[in-house]
Amino acid sequence: MKKVTLKLSDGTCFKGTSFGYEKNVAGELVFNTTMIGYPEVLTDANFEGQLVVMTYPLIGNYGVPACSSLENGLSEFMDSHRIHPAAVIMTEYSPEYSHWNANEDLAAWLIREQIPAITGVDTRELTKHLRENGTMQATLIFEGDDTTPVANDENLVPQVSCKEVVTYNAGAGKKVVLVDCGVKEGIIRYLLARGVEVTRVPWDYDFNTLEFDALMLSNGPGDPEDCAVTIENIKTFLAKGEDKPLLGLGLGNQLLALAAGAEVLKHKYGHRGATQPVQIVGGERCYITAQNHGYVVDGTTLPEEWKEWFVNMNDRTNEGIRHAEKPWMAVQFIPEMNCGPKDSEFVFDNFFQLLNK
């Protein structure tokens, strides 16, 4: 197996061994603390273009399920149809796997999707380095390959958004427009199961031209400022002052905040994991949530009619906003209805309640 060097932009190097596709890559280096669920991590569009470090040391144990699709074209088990990170870095890859639902091993999938992966890295040390120095650019260089890789980190959303409008469950009931900035397909599967019609539109589509009962802004990768068109569309929606419910998730929280006039900052190393604690502002209820973002809303810059809804209990950063009167709200975390902590299902319950009023 080929030796690979992970070179950070500050000059620090880590050595590892390849077990995926062999090609030099570059990108933003981030760490993810999820212990269980590497297929879900890899199909999460929020990781588009990033080199992802797994803090959990053992990866590959239960293989990878079939990348099959449902009749409506949605992925059956995963959050999207392809791997999004530019590369994966781990302590120990387990080529041995065992699970009734496994179709192949992780390496086979990575190679098929042409994603490099390395094992044998002290990911704890690497994580500490990123925690102290912030996320940074890095390259993965294979032994004997002297090409210079280019990072894919310019305007990521268009790369992960759908290209055209798709309608699911046409005529099923209330109409929900979902602005796809890289949506986890598990969320769509969940919405459909609750019996609504979902119109999935590309990130830059002007949804104000459509007829709908509620608006949903999806999760997605990168810097929200890159989505200027989306923000403008949201501004238009807000300006109409209608009482249609609006729910933002992840990136959607940041887009809504920007449209409302607040500011968004880059977080030193982001929140990426399945066990982020958040608390409702002004209450006693707390929730364990899944998150994946590198930017945060600056809660102090919210205009008067907007309130902070949730805060992160570890670092007190913003985890959601809501309008004082209108049914408009967003959360920074991602209520993964596919299979993540279901603790925050109330976010959807709340949304459907407003929708069915």
Place this chain on the structure above:
Amino acid sequence: MEKKDIKKVLVLGSGALKIGEAGEFDYSGSQALKALREEGIYTVLINPNIATVQTSEGVADKIYFLPVNPFFVEKVIAKERPDGVLLAFGGQTALNCGVELYKSGVLEKYNVQVLGTPVQAIMDTEDRELFVEKLDEINVKTIQSEACETIEAARAAAKELGYPVILRAAYALGGLGSGFCDNEEELNVIAEKAFSFSPQVLVEKSLKGWKEIEYEVVRDKYDNCITVCNMENLDPLGIHTGESIVIAPTQTLTKSEAAKLRALAIKIVRHVGIVGECNVQYALDPYSEDYRVIEVNARLSRSSALASKATGYPLAFVAAKIALGYGLFELKNSVTKDTPAFFEPTLDYIVAKFPRWDLGKFRGVDREIGSSMKSVGEVMAIGRTFEDTIQKGLRMIGQGMHGFTENKTLHVDDLDHALSAPTDKRIFFLSQALHEGYTIDRLHELTKIDRWFLEKLQNIVKTDNELKAAGSLQAIDEDLMRKAKIQGFSDFQIAKAVGMGAQMDMEYAALIARKHRLSLGVKPVVKQIDTLAAEFPAQTNYLYLTYSGVANDVKYLNDRKSVVVLGSGAYRIGSSVEFDWCGVQALKTIRENGYRSVMINYNPETVSTDYDMCDRLYFDELTFERVMDILELENPHGVIVSTGGQIPNNLALKLDAQHMPILGTTARSIDNAEDRDKFSAMLDRIGVDQPEWSALTSMEDVKTFIDKVGFPVLVRPSYVLSGAAMNVCFNQEELERFLKMAATVSKKHPVVISKFMLNTKEIEMDAVAKDGEIIAYAISEHVEFAGVHSGDATIQFPAQKLYVETVRRIKKISGQIARELNISGPFNIQYLARENEIKVIECNLRASRSFPFVSKVLKINFIDIATRIMLGLPVEKPSKNFFDFDYVGVKASQFSFNRLQKADPVIGVDMTSTGEVGCLGEDANSALLTSMLSVGLRVPKKNVLFSIGSPKQKAQMLDSARQLIAKGFNIYATLGTSHFLTEAGIPNTTVYQPSEEGTPQAIDLMREGVIEFVVSVPKDIVTDPQNDVCYHVRRAAIDLNVPLLTNARLAAAFINAFCTVDVNDLAIQSWDEYK
């Protein structure tokens, strides 16, 4: 009730350590008490287990060394009038007691509020039928089960469900009285036993082979829930979780499965209404996402202690705060000290828990493991690869294994059977099978263990073969060395694999392998357990070592200000919570005197592995290799080897040879005491009497020696604790058989044979010396005559029946020995005394099992003094003399024979007790009675059975029999004993044993509940259960839960105590009230 209204809280402990209820409750109780005291709450603790940390000064405000049962607890409540009570921190014992007090209205009567999870919720989870109903309400699947109140009903239920079925006794600890039945015959046997423990027995469909998964859930009164940890058993369903190798976090579950079970756990906990901590156990189909909830434990448990240690999340502490009314968001993560306690720990390592069995100690015991618990302790290994944690763990168990490979071959006739019918040795049979080329599929078929685990185990074997193929150390390059170390191979295993054992002593070979490894630059690194996978900075001192890494998480100052204390490892028969107490006390003294305290230990059920007990905790091996790794990093002021029992003691010489700074008594002196040959020679030299002895070199010498002294003789190899490989032999045949066995125990140290003396008193001297001069001492006396292992004996302190002259001589001889060995630190000497004739049996230059007992009775902390001496600090001789105080302490042993099917419940030279209690009384009878009640004996009301072996013992029991008759008891007696009593004019009823024809049959009377107490004394100390007619009666007493004593002296003392003192008159006094 609001937080501020709770001023005084009663905490119930779990009593003596027993199989199924061990050290984990010392840990959880200690944490709860800490949480309460932080709030300024006055704490009252009831726990007769005197060796625990929770019953130490400064942990609770008031401590009662009394039995944890409704009778005594009510009395304490009446006296103390607490505002609230915590039931969840003392295991099933405390929980059952609390439920009874609630049902009988005692709690209401005294206006005591149950803090935390309401009693109704506890009952909903404990009563199987209520539990199933409760979960049915929210459509959560449970195992189909039928509650039966008769054996006929059980048979019918089993027929309907279809075999195999599992039987469980309701309201029972850790699977007591439960088991699998493949057919009606087996059901009849198990059902009978289960009904003796509980009026209700549950018949369930067996799900053998399903995965067993656990979740630890915390919920506060605001309905905030977190799951702290999920765990997966390597052994599939069918083996009690206490008997399984448990892995955290789960390794073979997908996110979908894990999230589903997590969500269900939270749903259950909310519905049941837990306020605090709770454990949910699942069976998960290995071929779908189908599941069943096995059980819910509405209290801190063994698993929660493990989860606390595995994640760094202090479950018991947090649960206690929640019980007081705190929300999780109001509490801090005690590892980061910055982030809140509402979070789910993220691990970046893998943890494996292994059970420690001591089945070899019991005669006749069934070695198969299954649905009820038999292990006596556990260890936890932390690593960054699965292979590493497995190999570490197998070394930690401390039964002479070096890891997964390179162990001595176990003999087995049928390897397939050894794999499919699991015993305590199965993991090693897996190793053998893999070496023999069994395929993963075949192994999976035989064991149902998930293929992933099997493949990982195969990796170890593959690497082992690579090492073997290398053939020499020189042929091992850096890559192979690193690979082997990452997979947890020890230097010893590597040296053995390349065949160095053929050329030299293995210990020496391991040292050479170590040197070679260091020359390749392959060294372990130290990583922190920080609960957050390094996402946030944490000031954690909770550490482990791994080869899977490039940098240390901590910085070493090299200021020589740290003192390393070596812990005691797995709890086992002979080494248990008492050494944890010693270690914790040493850490405390070290800290108080301006040094950094460092602990190395790996037992998840201890207080010493609580990371706030010391400045640095290395949760890692106590092998020479690992201790050296740590000492080289720490570069400490010194290392203490005398407070952790035999494991650290055995390292003294080896560490000293590497010039490690051992504090206190020198390694050479330790060797002079441990090496029986050297020690006996020394006694002869300084003119101290001992039983006639001889160091064994050849069988001829032995013969000459025995011709001189005659049988019985005591045979002992050196360096043993708790009588491992120590035996009394009554004839030539036994001796020869035993010597063959002993020879494989230790080649380096000779075996010593001495005359075994019958009918002799045994006396213990626990002491601390400085530069050879005794500073503090305690002399205690066994109730039983010599021949009962000191760990099983009932001990009175101060000694009650010794001549002044005897005491004087013991002091003098102890002084001589202390001087000769130049002792600085703790030590213990055991003496035999007949009239005023004193003989030394053995001497240990370390703290003994009875140190916490004598320290607490005397109220002088021997370990504090010893540690100060080892640190070179000034000490004063305590002015108190044991003649000065007006009360008595009695230490009694807890046996767990009820867990060990078929084991003969006799006591002898080999230790078999699993725990102990220590109770105080105004006189010897009160103290003895309280302590016997604390270990589960009950005072009979009417009928007692006598079955006494030898004429001499029969005679010994005559007074007791007369006492019983005078008190209006009826005596039943087996044939011989009955004749004897009748001849002595004592009225009695003859009963028969199973081997005899005639009625009434003794066992029938026990089953019918007529006989309430059995005294069955075997003829000889060592007997073969199969040939002993009395075995069946003794065993039946255990299986039918009838109190049993098998030692004549102890039985006489107990009878005398309950005939003299009325239980109702026993003083309800706290520790501090005895002055």
